Amino acid sequence: MADGKRQSIAGKIATPKVGPTKDVADADSNLYKAVGARIKITCAPYNNVLEGTLFTICNVTNAIAINTAPAPPNPAASLSSQPGDYHIIPFAHIISFELIGAGERVAGAGPGFDGALPSIAKVDVDAIRAREEQTIREMKKKDAQKGKGVSKEAQEIFDAISRTLPTRWADAQIVVNDAVLVLPPYTVESIKAPAGKEQSVAQVRKIMEQFFQRKKSAGNRAPVATPIAPRKGG
Structure with missing residues (x-):
């Protein structure tokens, strides 16, 4: 049965x-x-x-x-x-x-x-959809923080500025506070902004100067020699 x-x-x-x-x-x-x-x-x-x-x-x-x-x-x-x-x-x-x-x-x-x-x-299907939409928004935001066709140093400069100030990419230009532009080749001299945005320019300039100083110090640091163990048997 x-x-x-x-x-x-x-x-x-x-x-x-x-x-x-x-x-x-x-x-x-x-x-x-x-x-x-x-x-x-x-x-x-x-x-x-x-x-x-x-x-x-x-x-x-x-x-x-x-x-x-x-x-x-x-x-x-x-x-x-x-x-x-x-x-x-x-x-x-x-x-x-x-x-x-x-x-x-x-x-x-x-x-x-x-x-x-x-x-x-x-x-809870609504909660799942809301979580999905939030994840998509976060992924799009993260992707927007990556420059397209820019150098590694340009991305590092962007990341350094974005840790302190609202920053986004506009093609190859770095836009800070929706006012200050950092143009290629991304030097301190390439910072541009309209009149009246002097305070923002000063902030961006300071961040970039600190970035280049850290990079220069890291480049001047002497490499650490790896000790070689003595050979056995002479």
Whole structure:
């Protein structure tokens, strides 16, 4: 009888195509009903077989998460105390699955997420999108801080100024405080600014003078000789 049940459940095979299918994603599917149970799943493209607890199934990301950590040695132990070794598998990679053990569930709960143990919280999609947008903004800001087609020294000068003052690139020009320009070849003499911005010019000049002084001091520093150990045997 148990074998018949397994064959019936294993009969639901996910069609290998992108996007959720009824056999995979909806509340009537056997895979959805297996959330919280131990399953054996075969995955494309190399027919890899994973065995573990089906943690969740998501028709937003079109994927499942399976915990392949061994079941607790004590059958009475709660699944919430089970160690985690999670794998994310897209629907399109699922070839077949088989139910090999009933999962721990809330008494009287129906199939799916609500009765699964450990409990599965809803994913805050808005928070995820906000985090994604913030990451994109930070990446764009970081990329904007890198000069295009400029020398290594020009970038070092930009970085030195930007640590103190608002700085951005405008093609090959360094723009400071939206007023002062540092033009190629990025010397103190190449600082330009309109009338009335003398204070900003003085700040940029001081930073650049300190930068060149540090660079000159580093270049004049004598190299440290590495001691050579005496040869054995004379």
